[in-house]
Amino acid sequence: MLRSPLYCAVCSLPPEYCEFTGKLKRCKVWLRDAHPATYKILYDAEDDSVDAVSGKLAESSIGEEREEKLEKDLLKLQAKQENREQRELQMKLSSKVVIKREARTKKKSLVAISGLEVFEIDMKKLAKTFASKFATGCSVAKNVEKKEEIIVQGDVLEGVEKYIHALLEEKGLKDVKVEVVDVKKKKKPDTAAAGGDQSKSSK
Amino acid sequence: MFRKFTKEDVHSRSKVKSSMQRTLKAKLVRQYPKLEDVIDELIPKKSQIELIKCEDKIQLYTVDGEVFFFQKFDELIPSLKLVHKFPDAYPTVQVDRGAIKFVLSGANIMCPGLTSAGAKLPPAPGYENDTIVVINAENKVSAMAVGKLMMSTEEIKSINKGHGVEMIHHLDDPLWNFTVE
Numbered sequence: 330m331l332r333s334p335l336y337c338a339v340c341s342l343p344p345e346y347c348e349f350t351g352k353l354k355r356c357k358v359w360l361r362d363a364h365p366a367t368y369k370i371l372y373d374a375e376d377d378s379v380d381a382v383s384g385k386l387a388e389s390s391i392g393e394e395r396e397e398k399l400e401k402d403l404l405k406l407q408a409k410q411e412n413r414e415q416r417e418l419q420m421k422l423s424s425k426v427v428i429k430r431e432a433r434t435k436k437k438s439l440v441a442i443s444g445l446e447v448f449e450i451d452m453k454k455l456a457k458t459f460a461s462k463f464a465t466g467c468s469v470a471k472n473v474e475k476k477e478e479i480i481v482q483g484d485v486l487e488g489v490e491k492y493i494h495a496l497l498e499e500k501g502l503k504d505v506k507v508e509v510v511d512v513k514k515k516k517k518p519d520t521a522a523a524g525g526d527q528s529k530s531s532k
Numbered sequence: 533m534f535r536k537f538t539k540e541d542v543h544s545r546s547k548v549k550s551s552m553q554r555t556l557k558a559k560l561v562r563q564y565p566k567l568e569d570v571i572d573e574l575i576p577k578k579s580q581i582e583l584i585k586c587e588d589k590i591q592l593y594t595v596d597g598e599v600f601f602f603q604k605f606d607e608l609i610p611s612l613k614l615v616h617k618f619p620d621a622y623p624t625v626q627v628d629r630g631a632i633k634f635v636l637s638g639a640n641i642m643c644p645g646l647t648s649a650g651a652k653l654p655p656a657p658g659y660e661n662d663t664i665v666v667i668n669a670e671n672k673v674s675a676m677a678v679g680k681l682m683m684s685t686e687e688i689k690s691i692n693k694g695h696g697v698e699m700i701h702h703l704d705d706p707l708w709n710f711t712v713e
């Protein structure tokens with residue numbers, strides 16, 4: 330009795346509406362491979378022979394002129410969508426993630442991760458993941474540039490770095506730069522006893 | 533209704549008790565009588581309904597994680613995901629092909645898009661003003677939007693200008709893309 334509707338894996342709509350999303354090219358590739366029968370129904374008649382075109386026009390109730398304009402608009406939409414996707418990819422690839430370790434007290438430090446917002450990563454969810462993964466406190470805060478960053482309590486720089494790399498790779502973004510900054514306390518009053526490692530700590 | 537909806541608009545989530553679940557199902561059937569035969573298939577007894585209260589007094593009801601219907605005032609409004617599973621239960625109108633892209637951008641539907649050759653309205657007496665309607669499109673099988681009549685279907689035919697249907701929910705709007713884990 331119930332239908333189990335098919336939705337496009339590219340644009341999420343029922344495949345018959347893919348033409349209106351501007352993602353039609355990729356939608357068609359997916360549909361052809363995943364559901365060849367549906368593909369045939371939707372697009373098989375779509376060749377450029379005169380018969381096919383005049384058949385399509387005869388089917389259309391909105392007349393030749395409006396149909397032509399609609400087709401033009403849909404092509405424009407598609408070009409716009411493709412440009413936008415290009416731009417977004419460029420932006421993603423050119424931005425970078427910064428993982429910063431800051432000393433809080435002599436013994437305690439925290440790790441701040443910024444630059445994640447362009448990757449459509451749910452910051453709150455990631456904070457929760459870190460909190461349970463490292464059994465520590467973790468929160469989302471706005472930094473001085475008013476951008477969101479994740480603050481993880483504790484000296485977990487290496488673990489965070491590994492996780493971020495894995496996450497980016499999973500999203501097909503492994504070329505994104507990840508910068509690691511390690512800010513140590515400038516004054517380390519009682520390291521002298523342990524060998525006076527002043528030069529290292531001033532970095 | 534969902535033009536600017538985001539996850540930030542969610543205030544609270546709670547599981548619906550089974551007694552309340554029965555009441556809700558009865559209410560759905562009262563509003564859309566043709567759902568009676570399929571309601572236990574759509575929402576099986578063992579499924580979990582969750583109530584998600586949102587900004588602007590919008591309440592979403594999910595069944596096993598998928599939004600099935602919602603309400604702002606008293607009436608329950610089906611989501612497109614629910615409509616697609618069983619489309620025959622709702623008052624339905626059809627717009628012509630030229631109106632599709634406007635509907636998908638969230639615009640209210642103008643009367644001429646409902647009265648042209650590719651469009652369809654029910655024969656008289658039709659539907660009253662304020663009826664929740666499912667919106668189909670010329671040559672398409674699946675519904676693409678849910679709206680509310682701003683005049684009766686007979687008035688749409690006779691007046692034939694201005695807004696005929698207020699847009700509530702359409703394919704690819706934030707509600708369509710809303711997921712809960």
Ligand SMILES: [Zn+2]
Pocket residue numbers: 337338339340341342344346347350352356357
């Ligand atoms: Zn698609």
